[in-house]
Amino acid sequence: MATITGFADSRTERIATSSFVWLGVGLALSMVALGGRWDIPLAAWFAPIFLLRFTRTSSMPLALGGIVLALTAQAMGLVASYGIAFNVQIALICLTLGVLYAVPYGLDRIFAGRLGPLGRLFLLPAAAALLEYLIAMTPTGASLLTRANSQGENLALLQIISLLGPYSIGFMIALGATAANQIWEAPSRQSWVRYGGSFAALMAAVLAYGQARIAYATHGAGPATVRVAGIVPRADLRQPASDGVTMANFPPSPAVRSATTTPEKRVLYAKIQEELIEDTRKAIASGAQLVVWSETAAQMLESDKAAFLPRIAEVARTGKAYVNIGVGVPFERNETFLFGPDGRQLWHYRKNNPVPAMEPVAPFKNAPPVVETPFGRLSNVICYDADFPSLSRVRTDVMLVPGWDWKEEAYVHTMKIARLRAIENGYSMLRVDYLGVTGAFDAYGRVLGQQNTLDGKRNVMYVDLPTQGVRTLYNLTGDLFAWICLAATVALCFLAASGRGRRGSIAA
Structure with missing residues (x-):
């Protein structure tokens, strides 16, 4: 697998066999990263790495069908963790959520192979944050599978939502997945430094902001x-x-x-x-x-x-x-x-x-x-x-x-x-x-x-x-970050579809 530098060629049996392994690992991790009772917060960061590896190393039909099934199962797992009895309406809600949450992976599978490194890095995160925002506008709200819910005990990390809103956590988790896959597809010291180092620096900055915001809060200093x-x-x-x-x-x-x-x-x-x-x-x-x-x-x-x-x-x-x-x-x-x-x-x-x-x-x-x-x-x-x-x-x-x-x-x-x-x-x-x-x-x-x-x-x-x-940027500007993600998603898909994006080493 170390020699694979792009997207799947469905004729390669080794890739197709391995892709089911990545799907299984991603699904297993997803079931303890629901934003529910049984969460392991770190699993939410690793699950999309393997799910993205699955979609990028599978044929188009297999990638799209597999990711829908996995994310529908994740939605069903969350409903089960809530103790909600299944009926036809609940099952349809879970299937709908599975299809919707699969859209960012589908866009990545269709378009990312026609983009340069930056496009491949940011398409999935932008689409993931945008989708969370759009789903939060529906009757399900932000209660089902919004990634921020899985990080509820990490207050330093969560302070970023005071700036960009809750969908920024989903953006960062997906960005970690694309950065890891960039390294996975072309492992080298340069890739580790460029993608791994940059993502680590971003995470350090976000956590430092959160720690500083909490440390300088007035709680305990005699507020009314x-x-x-x-x-x-x-x-x-x-x-x-x-x-x-x-x-x-x-x-x-x-x-x-x-x-x-x-x-x-x-x-x-x-x-x-x-x-x-x-x-x-x-x-x-x-x-x-x-x-x-x-x-x-x-x-x-x-x-x-x-x-x-x-x-x-x-x-x-x-x-x-x-x-x-x-x-x-x-x-x-x-x-x-x-x-x-x-x-x-x-x-x-x-x-x-x-x-x-x-x-x-x-x-x-x-x-x-x-x-x-x-x-x-x-x-x-x-x-x-x-x-x-x-x-x-x-x-x-x-x-x-x-x-x-x-x-x-x-x-x-x-x-x-x-x-x-x-x-x-x-x-x-x-x-x-x-x-x-x-x-x-x-x-x-x-x-x-x-x-x-x-x-x-x-x-x-x-x-x-x-x-x-206390005043927050999110309270002032609202879902501006989500709208930026919308613009980025549309722009990257347009560049890829029009052939203006820089092609990866293997076309989709």
Whole structure:
């Protein structure tokens, strides 16, 4: 294999045989680099090296078919790690993701052999970052196979997303793959220095930036903070209150809808509401200046809100605190209301992005609210909304994220996905998670508080959140890096297709 300096000649049996080895190794590494529960972060850097070796040393049909199958399997592995039951819709989502994530490899296989060294180096990374951005615009958001999610514990590395956004991690991982393959195809001291040395220098610069950003942060140096309490209801009431409120019953028939209005259900709703109000009063009495409930903590009918919301306003007014409540109206609403210390309602926000194939409520379009308070700007998105970087790109100091998860996905959703939004945008974050992991972070992604709520009890977590955010380039410029990647991808494909790119030693 050391003598191979370009792309595959399908007539070469040795290459074809070896390519299956690279596919197998790449797939095996991919299954522990999902951005899920079973991650080995370093595997995310090595998997694309072997997958790219497979596509570059296989015939065109084999390369395209193999990479689609491998990446579909990776998507299925992520779904399995989340404990999500497979059905036709989930299978189609996995297949679609497999096809989409194979596109950068397909472009590399088709065009990179007609480009010079720089073109071959940058086509795959640009296309990979662009694809992550485009997928994040779909209903799956950035929660499935975005490479940054696999690096959730490497805070020094992740600081680069404050400049370029989350897709820059996918760009760097793919760049490592093309640099390694440049060396693999033409191993020499010059290649090691040119590609290996340059990539190592880039990584050193990125990590140095991250270390410096964290080292010079103000955390621990006496920043102003606000005392916040995150409250979740107890599961033995909340779970039966939502029985039958599933995708299988959406949209609801008259019989299903009537089942949510029975006297028994209304008793459950009332008990949950009373306990949440009691816990809120206790939290305020314990010093909380801001109280946040988990997603749809209070289940109720639409007709109940007229009597319920004034009670929350009174709690906020009496306690001189801010109270952000999560309300769920079966099959209709997933929303939050913020009340200020004068009892006024300061926002009413509805969830934009229900979880595809899982959450029985219609999507809604509204911008995250922003409210000025004595402890900085407050904003709010709900659970899965925080999987969408563009929606979460809000200029605020504190972001509140009511959530609801389950055991297989709980840690991942809070600590690997939602946490990234704090780094990208420079705000503190509190994610209050029912049946999951409640987490609080500063503007650099450092953990300020964490609580496992899977025990189903009336959990309350107290944390002091910094009240002054930091400006980030990503928050200011948005997905400019993704658009640069779009321009680069189009330009490189055009140069290769038009014959203006410098050809490699073996044409595709």
